[in-house]
Amino acid sequence: METVKHKRRDRTGEVYGNYTITKPTGKDKEWIARCSCGKERKVINSSMCKLTYCNSCAGKIRMQKKKASNKKPEKDKLQEMKNWISPKRTKFTHEAFYKIEDSWLNQPIIGKLINEYRNTASFEIINWHESDKKALKEKNFRVVVKKRNVVEM
Ligand SMILES: [Zn+2]
Numbered sequence: 573m574e575t576v577k578h579k580r581r582d583r584t585g586e587v588y589g590n591y592t593i594t595k596p597t598g599k600d601k602e603w604i605a606r607c608s609c610g611k612e613r614k615v616i617n618s619s620m621c622k623l624t625y626c627n628s629c630a631g632k633i634r635m636q637k638k639k640a641s642n643k644k645p646e647k648d649k650l651q652e653m654k655n656w657i658s659p660k661r662t663k664f665t666h667e668a669f670y671k672i673e674d675s676w677l678n679q680p681i682i683g684k685l686i687n688e689y690r691n692t693a694s695f696e697i698i699n700w701h702e703s704d705k706k707a708l709k710e711k712n713f714r715v716v717v718k719k720r721n722v723v724e725m
Pocket residue numbers: 590607608609610611625626627628629630
């Protein structure tokens with residue numbers, strides 16, 4: 573314990589924001605931090621965790637953000653992402669069996685819930701009509717369908 577306590581922590585290689593600590597300056601608790609663009613600065617232990625980018629990198633990032641915000645948001649993609657990330661209202665349970673119909677299916681299939689999203693849900697298919705087997709096999713017997721195409725059995 574005693575030796576650990578008194579040993580100076582070697583911070584070489586530690587990463588803070590865009591900066592990597594490359595070496596000690598020789599002064600107590602002072603280090604050289606190098607930004608990913610190559611710019612170096614001195615930093616003391618206590619301000620290390622505040623490191624983000626050097627000024628020129630920060631400027632570049634501001635420019636990129638400005639450009640990005642001028643672009644029209646891709647609404648559908650965003651919505652799709654939200655559906656996957658945030659399950660809002662739960663409708664299905666893992667215990668029940670569900671009958672799933674979809675335009676690409678010849679016959680309704682039977683599945684068990686894997687995950688539920690806002691407008692869609694994923695199911696593991698446990699029963700199907702022979703004519704749909706090939707299509708289902710390609711999907712590994714897992715499908716994501718709109719909730720309105722699913723009914724509890
Ligand atoms: Zn930089």
